[in-house]
Amino acid sequence: MSFTESVLRKDETHIAEVPVEHQQQFNKKRIGSIIVSDKRCILLHLNEGSWEIFDEHKLSSEPFAQYRKNELYSVFFPMPDGERISQLKSEYISNVEDITGSSYFMNAFGEMNQEPDIEPDDCRCERISSNKVLVESENSELSESFGEQEFRLVSCKDCHKIYGRYREGRKASFNKLFSADWLLGGDSTSESIVEIGKDEAFAIHHPPHGSTRVQDAVLTASQIPRWSDDVVSTYKHEYQHALCYIQDEEMAGYLTWEDHDKGPILSQLYVRNEHREEGIAATLVSEWSEKVCESDHYFADDLTTGGRAVLESIDHLDTRSGPAQEVYSLIPMAFG
Numbered sequence: 001m002s003f004t005e006s007v008l009r010k011d012e013t014h015i016a017e018v019p020v021e022h023q024q025q026f027n028k029k030r031i032g033s034i035i036v037s038d039k040r041c042i043l044l045h046l047n048e049g050s051w052e053i054f055d056e057h058k059l060s061s062e063p064f065a066q067y068r069k070n071e072l073y074s075v076f077f078p079m080p081d082g083e084r085i086s087q088l089k090s091e092y093i094s095n096v097e098d099i100t101g102s103s104y105f106m107n108a109f110g111e112m113n114q115e116p117d118i119e120p121d122d123c124r125c126e127r128i129s130s131n132k133v134l135v136e137s138e139n140s141e142l143s144e145s146f147g148e149q150e151f152r153l154v155s156c157k158d159c160h161k162i163y164g165r166y167r168e169g170r171k172a173s174f175n176k177l178f179s180a181d182w183l184l185g186g187d188s189t190s191e192s193i194v195e196i197g198k199d200e201a202f203a204i205h206h207p208p209h210g211s212t213r214v215q216d217a218v219l220t221a222s223q224i225p226r227w228s229d230d231v232v233s234t235y236k237h238e239y240q241h242a243l244c245y246i247q248d249e250e251m252a253g254y255l256t257w258e259d260h261d262k263g264p265i266l267s268q269l270y271v272r273n274e275h276r277e278e279g280i281a282a283t284l285v286s287e288w289s290e291k292v293c294e295s296d297h298y299f300a301d302d303l304t305t306g307g308r309a310v311l312e313s314i315d316h317l318d319t320r321s322g323p324a325q326e327v328y329s330l331i332p333m334a335f336g
């Protein structure tokens with residue numbers, strides 16, 4: 001009998017096991033596990049060689065798992081379970097930190113990037129050509145996917161404000177990177193234009209492995225708010241689709257989603273500062289849900305307060321008739 005089987009009851013169906021590891025340079029050691037069935041989420045940790053149950057939560061609806069390259073990427077818990085799982089996770093983290101004396105990384109895919117020394121508002125950087133603005137050498141999330149010459153952000157070395165992107169020897173500022181002419185001027189054969197019934201505006205649907213120009217623009221935009229309250233996760237260009245909102249010839253915002261058997265998962269929603277308060281986020285989500293996502297329901301992953309307000313403003317989160325269901329995602333955890 002496997003360890004998981006010994007934890008689960010006969011009437012439960014195993015959904016996923018979320019690994020909790022301790023990492024030190026290249027050594028990884030299992031120090032805990034979160035076992036998820038259709039009925040329960042059980043948090044366990046190893047204490048002096050023996051498994052102990054830290055806590056468990058009885059689920060009110062069935063969670064689902066997502067795998068990438070045969071590895072567990074995430075387990076999604078619909079609300080309200082998600083809220084409780086998120087609390088339990090924080091308690092679990094403190095407990096593991098107390099026992100092991102190590103600290104929790106943001107996620108299992110790398111350490112957090114260094115926080116800036118100076119607040120962007122207090123910094124005197126101005127433009128991509130100033131000598132404080134450099135091609136980034138360290139960005140743990142980007143370096144997972146790209147070589148140093150292939151793709152990097154260009155940012156201020158003091159406040160980390162992003163000014164553009166670097167690709168294979170060339171820098172591009174936002175003016176170029178987000179301009180509609182540029183986005184549609186490269187090899188954009190896999191992109192499609194979505195009419196959104198507004199003058200001076202349309203959207204570009206970018207599939208995974210679509211044009212490099214649109215990919216770079218979305219990747220860069222996903223990093224702009226990295227130390228702010230609107231923080232969005234990094235766009236996963238290999239797996240996620242993007243829908244970019246073009247207004248007055250430039251990309252004003254975007255959303256991303258990923259296909260899943262259970263329904264599409266809306267991952268990110270972001271509107272650039274210059275285009276806030278114009279209703280772009282709400283239009284983007286409703287047009288996507290009606291014309292692009294090809295499903296009458298979808299999941300919204302880890303909404304920020306702003307994102308939730310947008311979905312509520314178009315009645316998407318209405319529990320009876322709304323197409324969206326909010327989910328919380330639990331990903332493999334690492335301490336070190």
Ligand SMILES: [Zn+2]
Nearest residue numbers: 123125156159
């Ligand atoms: Zn700066």
